[in-house]
Amino acid sequence: MVSLIIRKLRDADLTSKSDPVCVLYWKDIHKNSLHELARTEKIIDSLEPCWVQKFDVDYRFEERQVLQFHIFDWDNSKHETSTQDKLGWTECTLAEIMASGGEPLTRTLNDGKGGIIVVVGEEVVESKEVVTLSFAGSGLDKKDMFGKSDPYLVVSKSVGSNNQYTVVHRTEYIKKTLDPVWKPFVIRSSLLCGGDDQRPLKIECFDYDKDSEHDFIGECFTTLAKLKQGNVSSNHYDLINPKKKAKKSSYKNSGKLMVQLCTVHEEPTFLDHIRGGLQLHFTVAVDFTASNGHPAQPNSLHFWDPRVENQYATAIRSVGEIIQDYDSDKQFQALGFGGRVPPDFKVSHEFFLNGRVDSPYCAGVQGILEAYRHSLATVGLYGPTNFAPVIKHVANFARSLLDGKNYFVLLIITDGCITDLPATREALVMASALPMSVIIVGVGNEDFSAMEQLDGDDRRLSHNGQYAVRDIVQFVELQRHLPMMLSSPAMGRAQLARDVLAEVPSQVLAWMKANNHQPGTPKTDVTFQF
Known part of the structure; x- marks a missing residue:
């Protein structure tokens, strides 16, 4: 499974930020031709997108598998990449990704005038274990000028040893509230944490904005092992905004995040x-x-x-x-x-x-x-x-x-x-x-x-x-x-x-x-x- 993170992407929109989509291509090295394999979802107004969509690629040791990642600013409803603005691309082999010792592979985007792509490869661990999670927030920072906030959560798992994370789930946003209760969601433990209960997880809270970049509220860190304890005081987290914390010695938090529910069970497979x-x-x-x-x-x-x-x-x-x-x-x-x-x-x-x-x-x-x-x-x-x-x-x-x-x-x-x-x-x-x-x-x-x-x-x-x-x-x-x-x-x-x-x-x-x-x-x- 291949995950992507982008940093410092070029802005191709005049009045807002880019709406990036990544398209994965397989390169036929014998005919020097590209063939599309998959696409991510579109992230609105972001120069550092973290896509939930992952790429499932079959790894074959005996074959040189050349991949190209092309980033586009997706500004219309058409399906063809030729109608979108190119933001850059990079090429690597699947072997390079998987042989990086568990560390992400980092490349500078070609022809993009800026932008860094971080590629993470991970063997899919087959597991029937399924996690149901539900969160609530309390006293979140007010981000909207004429209202409260429209908060949503982004859950990520750690990759490598350099404090990097890749997104595994994004909740719905809830309109005009500082005390949200998000709908429960179900996720396989293999996707959430690679089957490792102790793997660090990051939960970020954002204020959704339809026409601009979403505002960061705060973040906290945990593990699945801790989440499994359910709705207890140790699963009540301060949402911390590092920039605010650095500026004010009196800063406590930007709100609280509480685990409402965490259950784990096995579900049959296809x-x-x-x-x-x-x-x-x-x-x-x-x-x-x-x-x-x-x-x-x-x-x-x-x-x-x-x-x-x-x-x-x-x-x-x-x-x-x-x-x-x-x-x-x-x-x-x-x-x-x-x-x-x-x-x-x-x-x-x-x-x-x-x-x-x-x-x-x-x-x-x-x-x-x-x-x-x-x-x-x-x-x-x-x-x-x-x-x-x-x-x-x-x-x-x-x-x-x-x-x-x-x-x-x-x-x-x-x-x-x-x-x-x-x-x-x-x-x-x-x-x-x-x-x-x-x-x-x-x-x-x-x-x-x-x-x-x-x-x-x-x-x-x-x-x-x-x-x-x-x-x-x-x-x-x-x-x-x-x-x-x-x-x-x-x-x-x-x-x-x-x-x-x-x-x-x-x-x-x-x-x-x-x-x-x-x-x-x-x-x-x-x-x-x-």
Whole structure:
């Protein structure tokens, strides 16, 4: 796991500070090309961002793994890095990061006219231990001119021996109060402290400001071992602002931080559920709207070349080949939407790719691809782009199997902007209470910014005041993976599958926990006698 800290970043905004995002690239040293692996979240108005998002990178001793970290000032809603201001970059190998003896790797950013990047590598410790924490504040400093403060907390763990910390959690901010009570949050101990109860933790309190840099209130230090004592006097901390303390001998604190709750328990992992017999049911829904271009034309996204897979087939194969191993019968539903379907060629937003009217099932990934090719020859492209019918189709199956032994994954592949956004939002909010996840893969070069609204990573999805129970949507733009696929097809498909399926395990666990489902009993090993 790779964490980042930035110091003294260049300010690229005229009226405020930069809004930095870090993009991690893998460098193909044989072809001297870059391929995006992951991105952090955006930090508003900061020249020293500490991102909560970490990078999971597989370490291989036998391979020279060259990484590049590019920092951008993200000033618009577009997904492309080419539309953002560059703040600098650096290159190193994963071996350099991991062989630094536990100390952070520090580099000066190139082409950034200032800025230092601190890279921390840490082996992920597998642990089922989960920590639930809740904090309250009292008598915090007033930071807003016409109000009180809008406080939030940042929890960090120590890295190396040089008094440096990397962020592991950021709470919500609470408006206009000096005595906040933050919502409880849950975090795995492996992320919080690397499984080490004695590892130093830093808790900082800030006043949230929408249009400027957040104001520092104070900080305190502790360990998980101490937090486990719960709501006792020894877990009441002075929040200290070092600058204020240095200026005034009478300074006591900038408020108090109290531990309201700290419980530790073990939670089953995704693999525990898989070993216990959980079945993942895979459904594909393909966009048959006219904006894809006529399948007979080489510039069409649906053009079928026996030598080179189109983007739809690439997405189906990349995701399907991973998920098929978690479904015992390997019978998958394959749907289409936005096409004119024979024999009457009426527009349908929920038709079966195999051409049947009684069953949408196909045998394995190859069966899906054959059904997709069949529909290209028989279905007319039309429109509009409606997602709600296929989401409701899968939701009906999920609603009938709430036993904790079945989970449904819907892959929607589309080339453009959604036209039934309100209906789709409603369908997703309803589906969020069911055992299902929805993955949207965007193909082609369209602007997919509207799709980001459906992915609840930054903001919980809602419709008419009703909020999603949990985030079940993951959006991935295929265009970002094409350079790697051209350079190394197998590695490109693997990276696409990783990005597409990355959130499914946590989404499965969230549903299982919310509905009190424990893993089934694994089948006992069979001993063969010869």
